[in-house]
Amino acid sequence: MSSGENFIQALKVISERVDRALDHWLPQPSLPTSGRLNEAVRYSALAGGKRIRPALCLMIAENNGAQSEAALRAGCAFELIHAYSLIHDDLPAMDDDDYRRGKPTNHKVFGEAIAILAGDSLLTLAFEWFAGLSHYGVSAANTVEIVRLAAQAAGHAGMVGGQMLDLTYERRETDLATLETIHRQKTGALIKAPMQTGAILAGLQPDDCRIIEDYAAKIGLLFQIRDDLLDVEGDLAQLGKQAGRDAALGKTTFPGLLGLQAAQDYARRTLEEAHELALKLSRPMPMLTEMADYIYYRQK
Amino acid sequence: MSSGENFIQALKVISERVDRALDHWLPQPSLPTSGRLNEAVRYSALAGGKRIRPALCLMIAENNGAQSEAALRAGCAFELIHAYSLIHDDLPAMDDDDYRRGKPTNHKVFGEAIAILAGDSLLTLAFEWFAGLSHYGVSAANTVEIVRLAAQAAGHAGMVGGQMLDLTYERRETDLATLETIHRQKTGALIKAPMQTGAILAGLQPDDCRIIEDYAAKIGLLFQIRDDLLDVEGDLAQLGKQAGRDAALGKTTFPGLLGLQAAQDYARRTLEEAHELALKLSRPMPMLTEMADYIYYRQK
Numbered sequence: 167m168s169s170g171e172n173f174i175q176a177l178k179v180i181s182e183r184v185d186r187a188l189d190h191w192l193p194q195p196s197l198p199t200s201g202r203l204n205e206a207v208r209y210s211a212l213a214g215g216k217r218i219r220p221a222l223c224l225m226i227a228e229n230n231g232a233q234s235e236a237a238l239r240a241g242c243a244f245e246l247i248h249a250y251s252l253i254h255d256d257l258p259a260m261d262d263d264d265y266r267r268g269k270p271t272n273h274k275v276f277g278e279a280i281a282i283l284a285g286d287s288l289l290t291l292a293f294e295w296f297a298g299l300s301h302y303g304v305s306a307a308n309t310v311e312i313v314r315l316a317a318q319a320a321g322h323a324g325m326v327g328g329q330m331l332d333l334t335y336e337r338r339e340t341d342l343a344t345l346e347t348i349h350r351q352k353t354g355a356l357i358k359a360p361m362q363t364g365a366i367l368a369g370l371q372p373d374d375c376r377i378i379e380d381y382a383a384k385i386g387l388l389f390q391i392r393d394d395l396l397d398v399e400g401d402l403a404q405l406g407k408q409a410g411r412d413a414a415l416g417k418t419t420f421p422g423l424l425g426l427q428a429a430q431d432y433a434r435r436t437l438e439e440a441h442e443l444a445l446k447l448s449r450p451m452p453m454l455t456e457m458a459d460y461i462y463y464r465q466k
Numbered sequence: 467m468s469s470g471e472n473f474i475q476a477l478k479v480i481s482e483r484v485d486r487a488l489d490h491w492l493p494q495p496s497l498p499t500s501g502r503l504n505e506a507v508r509y510s511a512l513a514g515g516k517r518i519r520p521a522l523c524l525m526i527a528e529n530n531g532a533q534s535e536a537a538l539r540a541g542c543a544f545e546l547i548h549a550y551s552l553i554h555d556d557l558p559a560m561d562d563d564d565y566r567r568g569k570p571t572n573h574k575v576f577g578e579a580i581a582i583l584a585g586d587s588l589l590t591l592a593f594e595w596f597a598g599l600s601h602y603g604v605s606a607a608n609t610v611e612i613v614r615l616a617a618q619a620a621g622h623a624g625m626v627g628g629q630m631l632d633l634t635y636e637r638r639e640t641d642l643a644t645l646e647t648i649h650r651q652k653t654g655a656l657i658k659a660p661m662q663t664g665a666i667l668a669g670l671q672p673d674d675c676r677i678i679e680d681y682a683a684k685i686g687l688l689f690q691i692r693d694d695l696l697d698v699e700g701d702l703a704q705l706g707k708q709a710g711r712d713a714a715l716g717k718t719t720f721p722g723l724l725g726l727q728a729a730q731d732y733a734r735r736t737l738e739e740a741h742e743l744a745l746k747l748s749r750p751m752p753m754l755t756e757m758a759d760y761i762y763y764r765q766k
Contacts, residue, residue, distance in 0.1 A: 193622050193623075197622075197623075202630065202634065203622055203626065203627060203630040204622060207622070250586075254582055254583075254586060257582065259577075259578030259579045259581075259582060260579050260582065277559070278559030279559045279560050279633055280630070280633070281559075282554055282557065282559060282560065282582070283554075283626050283629055283630055283633075285586075286550075286554060286585075286586075286589065286626050287621055287622045287626045287627075289586065289589055289590065290589065290617050290620045290621035290622075290626060291617070291621055291622065293593045293613060293616075293617040294614060294617035294618055294621055296613070297610050297611075297613040297614035297617055298614065300607075300610050305606070306605070306606035306607040306609070306610045307600075307606040309606070309610050310597055310600050310606045310609050310610060310613075311597075313593060313596070313597040313610075313613050314594060314597035314598060316593075317590050317591070317593040317594035317597055318594055320590045321587055321590035321591055321594055322493050322497075322503055322504060322507070322587045322590075322591065323493075323497075326503065326583050326586050326587045326590060327503060327587075329583055330502065330503040330580070330583055333579055333580070333583075334502065
């Protein structure tokens with residue numbers, strides 16, 4: 167079993183491609199009709215990040231011989247949706263965060279009004295880019311399918327609905343099923359959609375598409391359990407053993423609901439299930455297996 | 467020349483169809499995963515309004531024999547975009563309005579966090595509905611074209627860009643060209659796109675499509691000049707002649723920039739140009755002419 171080293175290398179190369187593409191494709195601040203807005207859009211969309219969503223789309227598409235430019239464009243559109251969700255999430259009425267990736271949040275730099283509009287602009291631009299896939303050699307039918315699944319992943323039954331659930335259960339006790347639903351909608355949906363898009367662009371058969379969907383659900387879940395476990399480890403290191411354990415286990419998290427050992431077992435089992443799914447693909451995608459390992463073994 | 471009476475009648479019938487369709491199609495508050503969010507979405511999307519955008523789409527499509535259900539669905543999707551823009555516009559960080567159409571604004575009822583998410587959800591749902599047009603007998607190529615033009619109309623070069631310009635020039639002197647750009651982006655773009663969509667759904671020839679685009683620009687402009695003139699008349703009635711004239715003409719509006727008489731002439735000239743364009747269509751659309759008259763003759 168790998169520790170995901172190859173995935174980390176591939177991710178680094180892809181994230182540089184994505185940064186360059188976004189810089190090139192995003193509207194310029196010099197446009198007279200929307201200059202300051204485009205500045206705000208670029209500020210957040212070009213603020214780095216792992217570019218995991220475009221990477222997932224690109225890796226699956228390119229592993230199966232799809233046209234790279236179309237996959238890059240679609241992947242970047244998913245990244246716009248991610249960037250918009252962070253801007254709106256950080257607003258004072260939502261999480262009220264002052265910093266994001268070490269830089270002041272969008273509304274801290276541009277003010278709340280422009281931050282709201284910048285988020286709106288990014289979400290809308292994502293759909294303009296999806297619709298424009300037909301100019302990158304993608305059939306109209308596949309373009310429509312990608313718009314549809316992106317909208318479903320980002321909307322009330324996906325990401326936005328997940329944010330709503332998160333608000334609702336922030337100060338309430340919850341159970342494992344609800345916790346998984348929140349994560350599946352809030353972050354899982356926007357992990358799955360770029361992978362489905364990569365599969366569509368590569369023209370994968372329905373069986374393989376279904377495996378990729380299931381695989382996406384597993385790594386989304388794995389990511390969240392590991393994230394919670396890393397938080398516990400952080401708390402343990404910071405607060406000392408007993409206080410850290412109490413702090414971590416009091417929260418609505420996987421270790422909080424299941425206990426530490428059971429959460430670790432759950433992560434392990436989820437990793438193994440992801441590996442088993444990857445083996446069922448009609449054409450191997452080593453990078454998928456590597457990715458699950460990366461998620462499992464990563465440190466904060 | 468009519469006073470737009472037939473248009474008002476047709477609009478009333480269509481707005482009832484749109485209300486029923488939205489009520490039927492919008493996600494239910496009973497959904498466990500996004501109930502309160504869907505309540506907020508329905509609160510604003512079902513709060514009435516003239517439904518002018520779906521009406522424009524439907525009138526053009528049905529006048530030319532297009533499938534009504536597809537035009538209704540597309541028109542309703544434009545109405546979702548309109549509803550989202552009003553929710554975000556009303557937020558404290560933007561226009562900070564407490565009332566909209568005589569009811570408390572979305573954030574006054576649901577709080578700012580849910581209002582932001584409700585706007586995001588409506589915008590995303592619009593694209594889900596556009597993408598779903600292919601289930602209503604619309605070709606994939608036409609569906610892609612409609613998604614593309616809706617995204618462009620709603621985005622940084624359209625409505626959101628117009629809101630940004632509006633913020634920028636709120637407290638600044640401007641000229642006629644800038645004022646027209648603000649209106650063309652802020653409201654004109656989302657008048658034009660539903661009309662273009664109606665034309666696409668009806669399979670109109672490129673020449674007719676271009677005439678409809680030009681016509682849409684004229685009535686968007688006409689609407690705004692008349693809106694400004696109605697404001698002046700309101701001020702005149704409320705404040706008395708001289709004070710009202712001073713108040714109205716001090717603002718960045720058409721009468722403010724051109725003077726009262728010249729603004730009235732401009733409105734008249736724009737109406738005539740709209741009528742001339744309508745005459746060039748290869749198949750007459752009496753409702754278009756009626757609509758221009760309605761906009762010209764309407765009272766607040």
